[in-house]
Amino acid sequence: MEIKAGKLVDPCSTQITKTGAWRTFVPVVDHKECIKCNLCEIFCPEGCIHQVSSKDVDALLKYGYKPDQIRSLPKDEILFVPDLNYCKGCSVCAHECPRKAIEMVLEEK
Amino acid sequence: MEKSLLAPGHRACAGCAMPTTVKLVLDAAGPNTIVVSPTSCLEVTTTPFPESAWCVPWIHSLFENAAAVASGVEVMLKRKCKDTNVVVIGGDGSTFDIGMGSNSGMFERGHKILYVCYDNEAYMNTGVQRSGSTPFCAQTTTTPSGSKSLGNPRPKKDMPAIAMAHKVPYVATASVAYPVDLRRKVKAALRVNGPSYIQVNAPCITGWTFDAGTMIEVARLAVETGLWPLAEWVNGELVGVKKVHRAKPVEEYLKSQGRYRHLFKRPEGADILKQIQAMADANIAKYKLAD
């Protein structure tokens, strides 16, 4: 860490802090129910719900999906996926999903 | 939505309305924007040195001078012929109270600045104390319920009216629960060649006491009861409202939060509930929300 005189800080740098460590409950998305309405992405306070192609394995791994979970995802679709590095488990997405396609599950760590 | 201009990893409470609000404002304003914030939950949670959640240029100076600092930025940008947006995003403590002087000066001088107040109705950063924005009979740590008190004894200060008294050309109320409306209003405000003011209802889990997941629902109820009318004024004239057909009773909104719990426990509360319902009814009539 370098102390720059005047406290200038580089943009977007909070990304080094993985607030995913805060949560107790983790959102689990039922992608078959999901109608891609975008509301979860809009309302998420962390801005950590992303539209990802089911083929983008790298992104899915980065967001915290395990390989066996990725295998069971619908093929060839745009998915709404929480980035588990940052998700604080607030459950706003689960509450607002009009299809109740998101379930908050107690996370085993 | 484009990639968010507010990065994750910020320290806001899980389920806080403020970062959702900011994301929406920045999405509407775009990357060619400079943001000025007063000391606030927003400032503290987004910029713990050496990190910053802001992907646009951002400056924080003091608690009460965001509008003045923004004025200086705007003047210099104008001098360099840059058409960069200048947006103040601050809480109600700064906007309604300690920053009033600065705000008045900025509005009156006519700077091309959008002032967005995310209104969580108390000084949340310092632990939930009453501000000029705290609604009637809401509990805060400095207006608690007790044998001599039913919570905040004063009505909420009418900041939109104060902005309009300064002839601010565009004034609007908005809510985190109505994101399309909020984004539209931000875009409309940024088209104005002068000051603009948008007050966004932003519920606070810690201060209002409700289950984090219901944050949007709580904000929605404020609108659906008529307590938080969504309105838009251009040059002082009301040009649009969000209609509320069959408004919900205020109890539904008040019951959803711990800060009003005392009204349902104490006998005097019944009368207060009637008074708050009357406020909602007055809004419905004044803004013709039901027509």
Next chain:
Amino acid sequence: MSQKMSSQAYVNKPARSANMKVVEGSYAVAHAVMCCLPDVISAYPITPQTHIVEHLSQMVADGELDSEFLTVDSEFSALSVLVGASAAGARSYSSTTSQGLALMYEVLYNVSGMRLPIVMNVANRALSAPLNIWNDQQDSIGARDVGWLQIYVEDVQEAADATLQAYRIAEDPAIRTPIMVCMDGFILTHVYEPVELLDKELSREFLPPFQPENILDPSDPKTFGAFADPTTYTEFRYLQFEAQQKALGTIEKVAKEFEETFGRYVGGLVDSYRAEDAEIIIVTMGSVIGTIKDAIDAMRAEGKKVGLVKVRSYRPFPVQALREALKDASVIAVLEKDVAIGGEAGLLTDLKAALYNSSIRTPIIGFTAGLGGRDITIKDIRKIVEKADAARKKIESEFEFLDLRMEIL
């Protein structure tokens, strides 16, 4: 570091040149600000600095000065506006005094902490309560720890010249610290004196455009003003402290460069008048020096070995320069227009601290006078010299109110 013996060039004022004009002190300062080509000026009225911003506003209105001129809602806003402007890359200016400076107190720390090189003239005035609009230096001396550099000028010429030099010092990338140029209110702001007004072309040569390394700019976004927790706050303060130590050298360097450009030496950390062989040395700041020089001339003619050391740079405090200037005195008398209620007075305390660990064991006595604009006369200076003389044998009083009116107490 050896003290620059600048007194010769300065005491012997240059012969009246064709460029000298009789102008109001405030006008000379406004003219100097105009020569600095500020981008943004903020103005709020408060006596006795208002004339400075009024002159500037006329210059802008007449098209003589291309600056953004903001009339703001308070002094607090006046400096806050400059925070935003400076962070956006503007060379920024304001002036204030007394209550206005006090109102800005929070912002003063903010500006120096954010390392914004703002220059401000302070037209020194007493602080309320009681309300008093006349000159003393309680306002800026009370703000000596806020992290700004502080220069105290003796006359109008110096006020104007110091303002131009101030931007050079403040904007130096190794310094990047705001500066207050302090001038006695009314005495220097409202007086009419012959002044060599700065030449615009030479000023442009002397002071290059302001080009900070980082500004608020969407093409290279940065966050200004993050909060620093206990693990980093100290280091930020240290960097400011270090910059002020560097400023000791920069202030001298800029004064020399000013002399090369304009042909007169007006600057530096300290100055002296007939102090080389003085036994009794008066140490002070500001316009009272004019009176003291006259008094010294009279007393020298009577055979008294009296001299003056002028502190010009109060922050950073010129420890080495003062040790050098005062090392041969038999007694030192500090005179100042402020008082530290509950202590003694600012300059006195700082000077005693500066000398304590040196080999100088000269007795030092201190006086406050001129508070609330009370005139300091040659009689008062003679009184100081008398008391200083007596103090060589025994200090009767370490610190006192020189001009106390016992009859009304």
